[in-house]
Amino acid sequence: MASQLLADEAADNIVRTSRTSLGDSLRSVTYFTRDDYEQLYLREDLERDADLTSFIGHEWRGFKTAQAAYEGTELGDYNYTIRVFDNGFLLRVTDEREGVFVTTDSLTMGDFNTVAQAVRSVLRDDI
Known part of the structure; x- marks a missing residue:
């Protein structure tokens, strides 16, 4: 896959890692800054009509808000966010520079x- 934001190897690694971890439950993978x-x-089997621009804006703001809100609490450091929907889940993994959100069918916490x-x-190793 030719990527414009990431080196091809990094983009392939993110997709391969997601596919290996989730198998056929994986719906989509999006890298964002x-x-x-x-x-x-x-x-x-999915339509290509999602408004990803709105998703990205929300997920970036959501990361910054969650990180700030829980910083220094007894819960510990922020790790990732899971959003639950009628037809699947969204997992957001983000840091100060970049993030990935993965959408899936039904999964367990593990x-x-x-x-x-x-x-x-x-993200740490390849980017």
């Missing part, structure tokens, strides 16, 4: 933790 985004993967750790590792 504060100013731009790129959908790295979309499952064939599945979310596995993919979040794997994506965070790829």
